[in-house]
Amino acid sequence: MYIPDLYKNENREDIESFIHQNGFAILVNQTNGKLWATHIPLILDVNTKGKQVLVGHISKANPQSESLKNETEVLAIFSGVHSYISSSWYDHENVPTWNYLAVHVYGKVTVYDHEQAVEALKKLVDKYEAQSKNPIRVENLSEKTMREARGITAFEIEITSIEAQKKLSQNRDDKNYANIISALEKTDDYQAKAVAEAMKKNRE
Structure with a gap:
């Protein structure tokens, strides 16, 4: 990912928090000679070797499943x-842009x-059921329901590198920075309001 130095985020704690809060990811690799992408939830975890990993699963019916061999x-x-x-x-006059x-x-x-796949499912379900009024647990699901776990390919991804970008108008002076925040907050777009909040935190 191209990241100008001004927008590079190297704060590991901040990055880990971001992954925890935005866990629905796009998994990309080469499948059958072309790029393939699947939208899936991934959990940041530490494996038995003490290495930081992402844990997730996809359907065995997904062609990407066949390409996910060890060391892929x-x-x-x-x-x-x-x-x-x-x-x-x-x-002042300038070009529009996008913050993200x-x-x-x-x-x-x-x-x-x-x-291991079942254990991974337990962690995934526990994370996202935590806020439910009547949370379900994998341990309480029937044998019949749990047969569906045979239809997934579960895996961990040992992290080799991370690139993080925080593009929040850092190149603007305080006056224009405040103008951007004010304009974003006046919209009805929840994403715009959330960007305004992120900008406030980034220049506290």
């Missing part, structure tokens, strides 16, 4: 809030066996 190199893309930035908000948050994670795959 993949890219996971995590996207955050984003918004159009009009140059009409500046006190994104993280690219590169790594190598290790495919799980069935027991």
Whole structure:
């Protein structure tokens, strides 16, 4: 990912928090001689070797499943809030742009066996059921329902590198920065309002 130095985010704690909060990712690799992408939730975890990994699964019916062999190199893309930035908000002539948050994670795959796959499912379900009024648990699902777990390819991705971009108008002076925030907050777009909030935090 091309990242100008001004927008490069190298704060590991910030990046990890971003992945936890924006866990629905795009998994990309070479499948059958072409680029292939699948939208899936991924969990940031630490494996038995103490290595930081992403954990997830896809359907065995997905052609990408056949290409996910051990040591396969993949890219996971995590996207955050984003918004159009009009140059009409500046006190000078300039071009419009787009503000956004994104993280690219590169790594190598290790495919799980069935027991490991079930453990991965437990972690995934527990994370996203935490806010439910009546949370379900994998441990409580019937044997019949759990047969569906035979239809997935579960895996971990040992992280080899991370690229993170935080493009939030850092190149603007305080006056224009405040103008952008004010304009974003006046819209009815929740993404724009979220970008405004991220901008506030980034220049506290």
